[in-house]
Each structure stands twice: as structure tokens, then as C-alpha cells.
Amino acid sequence: MRQFTFLFFIGIIIISISSCRTDFEAIPSSGKLKFSKDTIYLDTVFSTISSSTYTLKIYNQSKNDINIPSIKLGKGLNSKYRMTVDGMQGNHGKSFDNVNLLAKDSIYIFIETTAESTDANPTDFLYTDQILFDGGANLQKVELVTLIQDAVFLYPKKQTDGTTETLPVGDKKIYGFFLDENDPVNGNELHFTNQKPYVIYGYAAVPSGKTVTFDPGSRVHFHAESGLLLSSNATLKINGIASTTEKLENEVIFEGDRLEPDFSNVPGQWGAIWLTDGSTNHKIDHLTIKNATIGLLIDNNNGSTVQIKNTQIYDCTNYGILAQTAKINGENLVINNAGLAGLACTYGGSYKFTHCTFNNNWSSSSQVAVIVNNYYIGATPEVKDLSLATFNNCIIYGSYSNEMLLSKKTGSLFEYQFNNCLLKFSDFSSNSLYQFDTDPTHYNAIIRNKDPKFLKVEFNKLNIDDTSAAFAKGNATYLLPMDILGNVRTLPPDLGAYQNKAFPK
Structure with missing residues (x-):
């Protein structure tokens, strides 16, 4: 009876250890990731003022656990964007190595930017970059676009x-x-x-x-x-x-x-x-x-x-x-x-x-x-x-x-x-x-x-x-001859600030 109890206790420990494993066998990403968006528009920001945080979701729709060798910004450490990937800060928010993604699962990337008007394209005031996933034949990209206003x-x-x-x-x-x-x-x-x-x-x-x-x-x-x-x-x-x-x-x-x-x-x-x-x-x-x-x-x-x-x-x-x-x-x-x-x-x-x-x-x-x-x-x-x-x-x-x-x-x-x-x-x-x-x-x-x-x-x-x-x-x-939009009022005038106008059906 004592031997049975000991073996039962050892079995429980083995099951507990195996169930608490945080590593898993993953195969390399094959360039078939799916994304919630193919372009992230970070809307308009003022020069030197940080943007809001925007979200990108990455999906692994395969039946296999995968490893993404790298996730990085195209402009590297010089990029005015910054990211967190699955809660990780990576290399100053610019690059991340060996990111694991479970089968039929997803992870979040959060993106922000702080840029100056001089960083933007002088013709359209857009500052752009890309998030690059993997490389070579498996390279996938998500575009980043921000309009920078000088002020x-x-x-x-x-x-x-x-x-x-x-x-x-x-x-x-x-x-x-x-x-x-x-x-x-x-x-x-x-x-x-x-x-x-x-x-x-x-x-x-x-x-x-x-x-x-x-x-x-x-x-x-x-x-x-x-x-x-x-x-x-x-x-x-x-x-x-x-x-x-x-x-x-x-x-x-x-x-x-x-x-x-x-x-x-x-x-x-x-x-x-x-x-x-x-x-x-x-x-x-x-x-x-x-x-x-x-x-x-x-x-x-x-x-x-x-x-x-x-x-x-x-x-x-x-x-x-x-x-x-x-x-x-x-x-x-x-x-x-x-x-x-x-x-x-x-x-x-x-x-x-x-x-x-x-x-x-x-x-x-x-x-x-x-x-x-x-x-x-x-x-x-x-x-x-x-x-x-x-x-x-x-x-x-x-x-x-x-x-x-x-x-x-x-x-x-x-x-x-x-x-x-x-x-x-x-x-x-x-x-x-x-x-x-x-x-x-x-x-x-x-x-x-x-x-x-x-x-x-x-x-x-x-x-x-x-x-x-x-x-x-x-x-x-x-009567005020013009309404708030500069439209001529007719007689008798309408009440309020607006002269009536037919709405699009």
C-alpha cells in the first residue's frame, strides 16, 4: 500500500510538470500569417506629440505552433514608430526575435509614434514605415501611415x-x-x-x-x-x-x-x-x-x-x-x-x-x-x-x-x-x-x-x-437676412439658425 501511494504521488508530479510547460515544439513561419489590417493609419498627430495607441492582431490559422523568426520595423532603430508585441518590449520597441504563436491562436501588436514634421514627406506630410514579418520568401508586411502636422x-x-x-x-x-x-x-x-x-x-x-x-x-x-x-x-x-x-x-x-x-x-x-x-x-x-x-x-x-x-x-x-x-x-x-x-x-x-x-x-x-x-x-x-x-x-x-x-x-x-x-x-x-x-x-x-x-x-x-x-x-x-451658413432667408423665415434645405434621401 505504501509503494502504491509513492508511485501515485510520483505520477501526479510528472503530470503537473508536463502540464506547466511553457515551451512547445514550433515550426518556422511559412509566410502565411493573417492580419487584422494590411495598413495601420495612425491618423493625424502634431509634430512632437505622441499618438494614441493602435492595434494590429496577428493570426496563426494553421494546425501547427509556429515560430516567427523576426518582427521588426522597416526603418529599424531610426523608425519613429514603436511597438510592443504580445506584451514584450523587444529591442527598444523596434525589433523582436523568435516570437512563438500557438496553433489557431493570435497575438496583439500595439503601435505608437512620436514624429516631427521634418520626418514626414515634404509633399504630403506623411510619415510611413512598415512592420516586417520574417524575411526572404516568407516576408510579409503591414504598412504604417501617419499624417504629421506642423504647429x-x-x-x-x-x-x-x-x-x-x-x-x-x-x-x-x-x-x-x-x-x-x-x-x-x-x-x-x-x-x-x-x-x-x-x-x-x-x-x-x-x-x-x-x-x-x-x-x-x-x-x-x-x-x-x-x-x-x-x-x-x-x-x-x-x-x-x-x-x-x-x-x-x-x-x-x-x-x-x-x-x-x-x-x-x-x-x-x-x-x-x-x-x-x-x-x-x-x-x-x-x-x-x-x-x-x-x-x-x-x-x-x-x-x-x-x-x-x-x-x-x-x-x-x-x-x-x-x-x-x-x-x-x-x-x-x-x-x-x-x-x-x-x-x-x-x-x-x-x-x-x-x-x-x-x-x-x-x-x-x-x-x-x-x-x-x-x-x-x-x-x-x-x-x-x-x-x-x-x-x-x-x-x-x-x-x-x-x-x-x-x-x-x-x-x-x-x-x-x-x-x-x-x-x-x-x-x-x-x-x-x-x-x-x-x-x-x-x-x-x-x-x-x-x-x-x-x-x-x-x-x-x-x-x-x-x-x-x-x-x-x-x-x-x-429677420436676419442670412442664416449661419450664409444662405438667404425667405419670408416668412424659419426658426433657428438654419434656413431650410432639402436633405439627401
């Missing part, structure tokens, strides 16, 4: 004491810097042209008494937690003009610095455009803001009116526009999707919006398209006069039953009026602020809960056609 980089600089430049904001300091009109490298940083895109790290501040100007077609990309700040007595001039193609070649565009298509509609990639208390005389025309935390943060602007025309603001984590005791005149303005509100006119102020489209389909029960109030909630609630809040020929819509919130506290003015507007609002009951049918002082020709039939809300296309409830429902008294 002007703006960021806080190191001080002589070794610290990094910061900006004073109240009693705090934030990561940022002042734009310099005589910068020794970039020249006039207060003039943004369309020659190259700009990439901003931290908050770029416009000094007091200075004006920052953006030419038609200029492109500005903000890194995470970055933005633009207008100091007291500083001025913002956005000089975009109507474009003739969907590339928006004449639009000024503010967005994040992640250029991959997967990031095109991801909210909260950067901070805000902050028009601080005391900044003045801002004029914004044909600007597109995408994927910010707050698109435009507008404080009391020294009593001057912020002119916003032909502007689009999309996919902001908190607000498209957050105004506090501000003065705004908005024309042909489109705001779509924000975590809290597309437009928030708070703590009083004066606001007039004509032919604007405010929509919110954010997946949160707390979202609305438009908020208007006359107070600020702090340690001690404060009220300010809302001297004007007028909406003419506008659309206020979204995915929830009530897309407009009016809220007032006594002790200050609360003047508001909606003329010829399409509103998404179901429950108004006895609240005196929402008497759409019986309060002509505040509401005239209101259409409620009728579908504007936007083209593709999920792609920020809020165009309408002649089947829309907003079609020909505007009042000519408030």
Missing part, C-alpha cells in the same frame, strides 16, 4: 528661478502664461493666422489693454485643462467668415489637441474661453467651439456687449455658454449638447438672441437647453437685475420634457420675452413664469413640443428641412 506651440515657460510661469486668478494661481506680441520665437502671439494650427498648453492670457485677433481659417487646439483667458480691459476678436465647403475653411475652430476621429465628439477635452470680469468689447463671428468643459465663460464685461454671430458650440461637459451678469447679443448661434445647460444666463445681465438654435440631448436628467435666472448661489445668495432676456425666432429643444428653466428671486428685475419660438416644455401648470398661452407680455406665437426634425443631432447637424415644425414660423420683424 505653433504655446505654453508656460521656465522662469529664471526654475519655476514655471503661472497666472494670478483672484487669490489663486493657475498653470498659464501671457501671450506676447513680441515673442522672440513666435513673433506676435496676439495674432492667430491660418498658416499653421496652434497648440496651447495651460491658459493663454491676453494682457490688460491688448486685443487678441483670430484670422479666418485659424485653428486652435487646447491640451487638457487649457484654455484662453481675457484679462481686465483685454479684447477678443474672432474674425471668421462663411465657408463654402464642409471643411469650414474660413471658420475659426477651437477644439482639443486629440485629432483622432474617436475623439471628435468627446466632451471635456479642455477648459474654457474665459472672458473675465472687466474684459471688454468682444466680437465673435464664425467660431466653432468643440469638446470643452465650458465653451464660453462670460463674466461682467465692463458694461460692454459681447457680440456673438454665426457661432457653433458643441459637446461641452458643463455649459456651452455660462454668462454671469453679462451683456450678450447672439445671432445665428447654435449650441448642442452640454452636461448642465447649453446656454445659462445667470446672475442677471442683459441678453438678446435672434435666430438661434439651442438643443440638448445630453444623457443626464439634470440637463436643459436654456437657463435664465437673476441670482448667484454662494455662501450668501445674491441677486442682480435681469434687465433683458429676449429670444426671437429661436428653437429651444432637446431630449427631455422641459428644456427651459426660468428661475427668479425677488429683490431685482426679471425681464424676459419669447417671440416666435419653438419650445420643448410640457409641464407649466400654475407656475407664473410659464404661461405660454395667456401671458402676451412674455410669450408671443409660441410653438410647444413640435419636432424640429434636425438632420443628425448626434453629429451636431441641426439643419432643418421643410418638414420641420420650425419651417416658415418666424416673424419678419426679427
